[in-house]
Amino acid sequence: MGVRYIGAEVKRLEDPKLITGRGRYVDDIHLPAMLHAAFVRSSHAHAKIGDIDVAAAAAVPGVVAVLTAADFGPRMAAAMPQPYAAPVIKQSITQHPLAREEVCYVGETIAVVVAESRPVAEDAAALVAVDYAPLPVMAEFRKALDADAATAHAGASDNLMATLRAQFGDTEAIFASAPHVFRETLSQHRGGCHAMECRGVVASFDPGPDELTIWTSTQAPYLVRRLLAGYLGRDESTLRVAAPDVGGGFGPKAGFYAEEIVLALLAERLQRPVKWIEDRREHFYATTQQRDQFWDVEVAAASDGRILGLRGRCIHDNGAYVPYGVLLPATSLAAFPGPYALACLDIRIDAVFTNMVPNTPVRGAGRPNTAFVLERMADRVARELKIDRAEVRRRSFVRPDQFPYETGMKARDGSPISYDSGSYHACLDRVMAKIGTDFVARQQAARAEGRYLGLGIAAYVEDTGLAPFEGVSIRVLPSGDVVLRTGAASQGQGHATVLAQICAEGLGVRIERIKVEAADTGKFPLGIATVASRVAVTAGSSAQLAAERVRAKALKVAADMLEAAEQDLVIEDGIVHVAGVPEMKVTLGEIARRLAGAPGQPMPAGVEPDLAATAYFEARQTPFANGTNAAEVEVDIETGEVKILRYLVVHDCGRLLNPRLVDGQIVGGVVHGIGNALYERMVYDESGQPLTTNYGEYLLPLATEMPPIEVEHIETPSPLNPLGIKGAGEGGTIPAIATIISAVDDALAPLNVRIAEYPLSPERLLDLIDAAAKAG
Amino acid sequence: MKPAPFAYHDPRTLDDLVGILGQVENAKLLAGGQSLMPMLNMRYVIPDHVVDLNRIPELSHLAESDGLIEIGATVRQAALERSALIAARCPVMQEALGCVGHFQTRNRGTIGGSLSHLDPAAELPGIAALYDATLHVAGPRGRRDVAFADWGLSYMTPNLAPDEALIGLSLTPWREPHGAAFLEFARRHGDFAIVGVACLVALDGAGCVQRAAISLVGVDVKPVRLRAAEVAIAGVAPSAEVLAEVAAMARRLDCLSDTHVSAAYRQRLAATLTRRALALALARAGGGHDV
Amino acid sequence: MSEKRRISLTVNGKAVEREVETRTHLADFLRHEIGLTGTHVGCEHGVCGACTVLVDGAAVRSCLMLAVQADGAAVTTVEGLARPDGTLHPLQTAFWEHHGLQCGFCTPGMLTSLAAYLEAHPNADEPDIRRAISGNICRCTGYQNIVAAALDAARVMREGR
Secondary structure: OOOOOOOOOOOOOOHHHHHOOOOOEHHHOOOOOOEEEEEEEOOOOOEEEEEEEOHHHHOOOOEEEEEEHHHHHHHHOOOOOOOOOOOOOOOOOOOOOOOOOEEOOOOOEEEEEEEOOHHHHHHHHOOOEEEEEEOOOOOOHHHOOOOOOOOOOOOOOOOEEEEEEEEEOOHHHHHHHOOEEEEEEEEEOOEOOOOOOOOEEEEEEEOOOOEEEEEEOOOOHHHHHHHHHHHHOOOHHHEEEEOOEOOOOOOHHHOOOHHHHHHHHHHHHHOOOEEEEOOHHHHHHHOOEEOOEEEEEEEEEOOOOOEEEEEEEEEEEEEOOOOOOOHHHHHHHHOOOOOEOOOEEEEEEEEEEOOOOOEOOOOOOOHHHHHHHHHHHHHHHHHHHOOOHHHHHHHHEOOHHHOOEEEEEEOOOOOEEEEOOOOHHHHHHHHHHHHOOOHHHHHHHHHHOOOEEEEEEEEEEEEOOOOOOOEEEEEEOOOOOEEEEEOOOOOOOOHHHHHHHHHHHHHOOOHHHEEEEEOEOOOOOOOOOOOOOOHHHHHHHHHHHHHHHHHHHHHHHHHHHHOOOHHHEEEEOOEEEEOOEEEEEEEHHHHHHHHHOEOOEOOOOOOOOOOEEEEEOOOOOOOEEEEEEEEEEEEOOOOOOEEEEEEEEEEEOEOOOOHHHHHHHHHHHHHHHHHHHHHOOOOEOOOOOEOOOOOOOOOOOOOOOOOOEEEEEOOOOOOOOOOOEOOOOOOOHHHHHHHHHHHHHHHOHHHOOOOOEEOOOHHHHHHHHHHHHHHO | OOOOOOEEEOOOOHHHHHHHHHHOOOEEEEOOOOOHHHHHHOOOOOOOEEEEOOOOHHHOOEEEEOOEEEEEOOOEHHHHHHOHHHHHHOHHHHHHHOOOOOHHHHOOOEHHHHHHHOOOOOHHHHHHHHOOOEEEEEEOOEEEEEEHHHOEEEOOEEOOOOOOEEEEEEEOOOOOOOEEEEEEEOOOOOOOOOEEEEEEEEEOOOOOEEEEEEEEEOOOOOOEEOHHHHHHHOOOOOOHHHHHHHHHHHHOOOOOOOOOOOHHHHHHHHHHHHHHHHHHHHHHOOOHHHO | OOOEEEEEEEEOOEEEEEEEEOOOEHHHHHHHHOOOOOOOOOOOOOOOOOOEEEEOOEEEEHHHOEHHHHOOOEEEOHHHOOOOOOOOOHHHHHHHHOOOOOOOOOHHHHHHHHHHHHHHOOOOOHHHHHHHOOOOOOOOOOOHHHHHHHHHHHHHHHHOO
16 A cells, blocks of 8 residues: 555645745746736726827837727727626626726726836826716615616616525515514625735737737636637637636636736737736726625524524625626525525525626635624524524534435526535534633623623535536656646645645555646646635546546556556556565556557557546535634724634534645635624725725734634535545635624623624724614 | 836935935935835835935934934834833833834834824824924035924924935933833734824822823824823822823824724724823833722 | 936845846846746735845845845845755745645745744744734735744754754
């Protein structure tokens, strides 16, 4: 038996280059004769644009071109494609790569300057004069559907992008007969992506073979290839899209952006490579954001605290355009009913247009929003009925004996959604055990000293491993080294390591011999995207299948070469030998050479050339991860400061491929959620101007304020894939907001404060305390 | 986010500096660069000339003479943080420095830069106010001294002509035994304060306040001394009631309001932090028993 | 037209002489003029810390310094942390062992910052280290493993003294 890799804390293959400064991110790509682009962006949230005077900009020495949509003629006549068309989209409005007549958010691209250097491009961009005729602005999404609301698009009759609805059970009857019904309004606020690497694109065109290459900081190179090829009228075989090292993604890099089209067209037109690197200020108004939702919701509960049903309506801010179909609000809807076994549900989400940056998923997508709704309502039931919050959840969760559990929800194809497996009660009980039974005593002692301690808990279920597939090919080289290729892009998750672990164990080679190449359409034919915690499940399963196939082929050929029976052979450290007779051996490299062919030498009977295999594990059903988080906080009621003293995660993502990497995903995800709960506020004024466009104004979580985060795992393998995997990329973020808000709410319960919103600034917290005091 | 073009000057002597200042228009002085460089990168400022003060040795002195601490304009925050002289004579400055940005920015940031940039929430101007520092200015018309009380003219506007430079400051450390404290409330470690409070307090033999100084940053466009309170508590025995009175005076300060923070919240913080900082300073002065 | 100047400095022990635009900040100089792309630009306004390098031994934001200001200085970037023979700095080893990085974009600034900090504060404890990296933003890790790595590296550095 060789080295065991699956489940081991293997050090990452990615790290040696990254810790020595040898990573290669988009901005590290330098091509000969490369030009640099800077964009002229709308300074108005909503306006008609008239003349664009580029003369002064074009005259700046070093400027090569200053171009508007008109300059590209028919090549840029169309609006951007809708990547996820769906009948439910009432108005599928996408932006133009460069605006033609109307701009609908501050930051929308209007013109591009190309120059010999980025500073010169910026010098010139500042000289482009755009004639704006301001239009009424919709910058308050809650009012977007009001009768007198300004429309975010000049020609539109209203601001409704789509209405989504989910229903099951007899809601009317259950709410009419329920012993308790509580109603709440909940406000959730948008934040941004804020990967430490902003977006960026390098485009290079080779007119000889008519080949266009795009390096882009993306989570979805294959989506970019498909949409870009379509837009350019180019065959996919002449377009290569590659994601080099990517400095964080967190969702917004999964989309297709105007700059990718513009850079491609520039490279074709100027026949020189062109680079554009988003700067941090642009990131605030050029990269999609997420989480603005307003909920009006009712919960029905039995006298024992059991949650019976939920009904309500959400207004979901979609921002100015529809760059991502309805996938974001749909993830909010699909995240119901969470871990709860509900008798009924009736939820409607109205996604609306505003004149703000478009919204697409940010880590967790719509799930943290839904977890916030569910968990705030569970806490509300507990508080009203004076039942322990954990007990309300225990009585309401799907029970272990109910798996597989059909929730009542329907998938897009109409089939029932079923939770495959889970450990809802076990995770909750373990968290409560770790908190300890002394919390209430500590809380009371602190209150006696005028200190306000609070305990927050929140549970969640996450659909992971989104269909349909990520493929993996594994090829053994004549040297015995192994190349694993996949379309799945990585933004720091450590996919290369995990896939190599699976390959090493499945094939019987040392992990050091494996090289992983990913996210390059020139190297692997198909891919979907790194979203929705899906890569470990999809690509991981494919790696397992591909490794098994290569192994089977190697054994078959080795049996022939060693004149031994296949069943007597083992593979260890890249060597196939007869079990118990190590000197009867052949290396995988030798087998690879045999299968590489030589003139006049036939292949072994029944074996195709090449010691390689490609597999596409198809994710037909969804593995659901779950967990419960808890946090202890202390609130200073004089300053409004919230200190997080302790944060606990008990989490179940099925079989752990590399516990250290899973912990890294969870902890990072929790901190992202803490940012949403307490720090990150993307402020727009009533005219749609973003007011927080730097890191002095927009606050990201820092090391000093983050608590120690304890992570513990329960492993309930999914029956839906060969390794029993469930995704883990977003499980940290999904319950974190709800957990923190629950804790603050608990701390301030003696002051009759009830919290139904985030982010919570210290000032807002004091206002809530004041309001509660006034309400008496 | 790249700076617009500018002409760069790096004089080697104070005389050269003054000569350049007399000749250039639309110039910005570059000290530690921790505020100016972001503004250049973001093109919030587009100067024709940048005059770098970093290669003028005369601006980097730090010494005590005749009972005064003399600090050159380009003395880096990190140097003040490590200075034995400051630790001995003016420890509250080091307490405040612990809240100024991060150690990497303090490695470049200078005291002269902080005082000239005059961000309403910056910590070091609050220390200058606390000690009634005297600021030394040079320009083509010669040198002049400015009392800190006269330094801030309006929002981020020091009492400096376009052709003048702050070259240093002097402050008088308290000689008698005293307690000092700096407290601030910021959203995150290293952020500019929403409100910060610095206190000095000396007690007499009876445990009553002999003299006190209280300055606040973040509340107004420039640092504010709570002089009425300083007078009111002189000769008084510290107590919780006295602290509450001082806090109430802080709460009545006129405060700034902006997109992120209201005046009312600043007033609350001013009251809370003044009470806490004064209590801490009193305790350090040896008189904390009754508060 | 942007003004230029000739500067000479030492970068990772090697003498470098170049003509640069006076408006070029040190981070762009290192990355684009002399090809040391390990130093990353994350915000260009001095908050994120990804561009941190050592100038004459002090950790500074290279986006908040003009390249001309480094004339005559000795600069160390992440590429210069390991020994010339390739032996990793204890921090690099610890970051690898403790999973102290994910996307790797903030990592160069974390490493350079901590290298300088631990040199000056060999006995740093967890709160010290959290304060030391409070000027370095990481969106991936939640900081926990970075802190663990730094504590471990501090121990190794102490033992190696």
